[in-house]
Amino acid sequence: MTEIDVPTTPAGYWPDVEKVPRAPLRATAAKALLRFVAGRIPVRVVTGDEPQPPGPPPVLRLRRPDAFHRRIGATGLIGLGESYQAGDWETDDLAGLLTAAAAAMSGSLGRYRKLARVRHVPWLQWAHGARPKPDEENTVEGARRNIQRHYDLSNEMFALFLDETMTYSSGLFAGPEDDDLAGAQRRKIDRLLDLTGVGDGTRVLEIGTGWGELSIRAARRGATVHTITISTEQQALARQRVAEAGVADRVTIELRDYRHVEDAQGYDAIVSVEMIEAVGRRYWPSYFGAIDRLLAPGGRAGIQAITLPDERLKFADTYTWVQKYIFPGGVMLSVEEVERQLAGTGLRLADQRAFGWSYAKTLRRWRETFLANADRVRALGFDETFIRTWEYYLAYCEAGFVSGEIDVHQLILDRRG
Incomplete structure (x- = not known):
């Protein structure tokens, strides 16, 4: 696979994709969380041009690891999507990778779903992004x-x-x-x-x-x-x-x-x-x-x-x-x-x-x-x-x-x- 060159988008159209957030402490936490999750679901994580292991499971290749971890640390699951939009990571099987993660959350990681309750704790709303604007009502x-x-x-x-x-x-x-x-x-x-x-x-x-x-x-x-x-x-x-x-x-x-x-x-x-x-x-x-x-x-x-x-x-x-x-x-x-x-x-x-x-x-x-x-x-x-x-x-x-x-x-x- 080759490096993805993502052109600059129209100014202001994708502001949260164009700008990598500053979140050094949360980026460190996100990096640790990624290692924890990757060890429990059928997804392999590689960096840069590191050789890809043959066969399954799906491989998540980090092209810009620092930006990836900062986005995840700043806005959690929203950051995962934004980092893909920005080209921070890639995979040969996007649907398969996301399916494996979703299935694991229902199955082998099911016991951790109780943690989802913290979504409603105000200081942890970062994990899912800011609330929608009033004009989205x-x-x-x-x-x-x-x-x-x-x-x-x-x-x-x-x-x-x-x-x-x-x-x-x-x-x-x-x-x-x-x-x-x-x-x-x-x-x-x-x-x-x-x-x-x-x-x-x-x-x-x-x-x-x-x-x-x-x-x-x-x-x-x-x-x-x-x-x-x-x-x-x-x-x-x-x-x-x-x-x-x-x-x-x-x-x-x-x-x-x-x-x-x-x-x-x-x-x-x-x-x-x-x-x-x-x-x-x-x-x-x-x-x-x-x-x-x-x-x-x-x-x-x-x-x-x-x-x-x-x-x-x-x-x-x-x-x-x-x-x-x-x-x-x-x-x-x-x-x-x-x-x-x-x-x-x-x-x-x-x-x-x-x-x-x-x-x-x-x-x-x-x-x-x-x-x-x-x-x-x-x-x-x-x-x-x-x-x-x-x-x-x-x-x-x-x-x-x-x-x-x-x-x-x-x-x-x-x-x-």
């Missing part, structure tokens, strides 16, 4: 800003790694040998439409348009679709795709927050695919309350959600690298928390289907395609730090699903009684 305006920071990056950039359906959520593969990502995305959508009873004459509300594939498939079943988004870029491309599919007469794409939707008649089906992660804990009652208010008698709602084990929910608000660099304001919830939220509504959880293994495969395909198109990403104006950021993000998420730290569910809601 998911108010109506805050949610719009948060969504723009991710989904409005560039439709062209997303098209370089998504499949032809332009679907940015987990596919549902038929089995381990299935490698048709577009087919997996259509299968996922069709199952959700089947479970919510979408067919000819159905009135559908979609919360979170994406780039329009679900609304197109619902409209082709004869449904009338009202789909809402707060991303101007997604709205523009979704309108184009809906028109090209010949279903514009049955699909209305509106720039509107879910809290502002009104409909006296109610919808026969409400669907929302991986949008609840952007709602925020404070607004979960508003989200489920809106579904309760807008779902017609006899109707069904289908939510696809990335989920946490319920015992980890108390740490869901911990500020993470993903929140800082990828999804500001994003928070996951558990299936049990969905049921607790529904207790205050007229809805119940009628069915649930988990398929985290499919998400791991989806993320792997996205990352492989993204890296294969890295030169085209650069041609759009994105720099090397951006590419390393998204490589880390996609591998980080894949590791979460492979290790079982997170899952994805389709949750079907209907009226009590």
Whole structure:
């Protein structure tokens, strides 16, 4: 492997990546912690051009050890991601390395998970980074800003790694040998439409348009679709795709927050695919309350959600690298928390289907395609730090699903009684 030359990024765009923090004492502690952890998980740590041992386990190669230890010492797990963004370390198997670390935390290092409780001790918040800024709160305006920071990056950039359906959520593969990502995305959508009873004459509300594939498939079943988004870029491309599919007469794409939707008649089906992660804990009652208010008698709602084990929910608000660099304001919830939220509504959880293994495969395909198109990403104006950021993000998420730290569910809601 050769030395990674990371170009200078636009001034101020990645301030915490460009600047190595001063944390000599914490860097020393981080170095000792790395030795402790590396001796207990299947990861090897080498420095510089030190020969790489053959075969597994994955190797973490430190290119700038001092900067790496200072970042880890200053901001813990956030610093681990930032040091990868900056090129302080590299590996031939990023997803494998992160999976090994995540699996070890669930398994052989499980007895140390009690230490996670110190995350809520104020003087140890450094281990997970500063709290999010007030403008990242998911108010109506805050949610719009948060969504723009991710989904409005560039439709062209997303098209370089998504499949032809332009679907940015987990596919549902038929089995381990299935490698048709577009087919997996259509299968996922069709199952959700089947479970919510979408067919000819159905009135559908979609919360979170994406780039329009679900609304197109619902409209082709004869449904009338009202789909809402707060991303101007997604709205523009979704309108184009809906028109090209010949279903514009049955699909209305509106720039509107879910809290502002009104409909006296109610919808026969409400669907929302991986949008609840952007709602925020404070607004979960508003989200489920809106579904309760807008779902017609006899109707069904289908939510696809990335989920946490319920015992980890108390740490869901911990500020993470993903929140800082990828999804500001994003928070996951558990299936049990969905049921607790529904207790205050007229809805119940009628069915649930988990398929985290499919998400791991989806993320792997996205990352492989993204890296294969890295030169085209650069041609759009994105720099090397951006590419390393998204490589880390996609591998980080894949590791979460492979290790079982997170899952994805389709949750079907209907009226009590």
